[in-house]
Amino acid sequence: MQPQFSLFDLLILIGIIQGVITSILLLSTKKNKNSNKFLAFALLSFCFLSTKPLLHTLNLWNTSFFRFFPNGVELALSPLIYFYIKSLISPEFRFKNKNWIHFIPFTLAQTYAFVVYFYALLSPDFYEKDLIALNFKFNYIKQLEEYLLLAFLPFYLFYGYKELTDYKKWLCNTTSDNTYPNFKWLQNIYSLSILVGVFLLTNHTLDIFFNLKNKTIIHYNLLTLFIAFIIYYLGLKGYLQPNYTFSRHEITSQNKSVIPLSNIKLEETIDHLQKAMLKDKIYLNPKLNIYELSKLLGISQKSISLAINQHYKMNFRDFINDYRINEVKSKLNDSNYKKMSILGIALECGFNSEASFYRIFKKNTGISPKEFIELKNDTKL
DSSP: OOOOOOHHHHHHHHHHHHHHHHHHHHHHOSTTHHHHHHHHHHHHHHHHHHHHHHHHHTTGGGSTTTTTOOOOOHHHHHHHHHHHHHHHHOTTOOOOGGGGGGGHHHHHHHHHHHHHHHHHHTOOOHHHHHHHHHHTTHHHHHHHHHHHHHHHHHHHHHHHHHHHHHHHHHHHHHBOOTTSOOOTTHHHHHHHHHHHHHHHHHHHHHHHHHOGGGTOOHHHHHHHHHHHHHHHHHHHHHHTOOOOOOOTTSSOOOOOOOOOOOHHHHHHHHHHHHIIIIISOGGGOTTOBHHHHHHHHTOOHHHHHHHIIIIISSOHHHHHHHHHHHHHHHHHTOGGGTTSOHHHHHHHTTOOOHHHHHHHHHHHHSSOHHHHHHHHHHHHO
């Protein structure tokens, strides 16, 4: 039987080639070396998975070398994506020996796959090869691996999402430095991972209740095409990320217990905060964080954070940015700053990122800085 190279095979092959090239680039780049290695190995795992349908559509499965080829690396994907996210949002993270426990299921499954493959490789007869695999319960174990993937995926999604939300809470409650990344694009990884889980669950449900696997493999081909898209998206997005060198340990951690401040303590803290903002204008410092503010006021970080949360109903970052936006609006209304650019004014008012300034300004006012100026001019007329 002659293999037929279809459009489907071409798309999958392009995805595999792109994934391999991107993995090499990720491993060789000096940016985010700690996190990129996890993404590179995740992409290579996706590439290995994508070879499964090619073995059948290109008739390679019916060759002695590729029969029972050990390319089932599904169980490595979830922990690799999890550690990519963890190391990206915490550049100081280092993979330790205890972390290898996450890869025990993958190691056992892959060791088993290699044993079956090499035993089958010793026999030139295809009937004997299939009999060897049958004695090793190959199909049963492979099915079990897919079920384990479905079981592990929600677990790693939950803890990865927790890592991301904890980072965002830390970001909002400790620093006003707008150059810190918010990693909003990482939410797309969760969406893609959830879709993979839905694909797998749907496919297994159709196979169990409607025996669809024995009638068509189109549902698995669609999953493979989706994986090809994931390879392209993750590879490109990961490689284009800037180098992240921040440290979350630069700012001391706070006590996690939340006890509301007394009215007297709250008033005292608010008075000190307002003086620091209105008189000293400490918000003009683009690197200002809650640790520095605590040292300046002689008030604990916990008290400052609670006061801002209780009185202003906002987090530390929003609180500081609110003063900065008001300062920007004041200068935009001041004829003495007419010749200064909007960005120049923003930088003078404590912002150190153009993109974040425009985003925060629109969030606070509902309009862009340019629209604010036009509205001011129209009002004068």
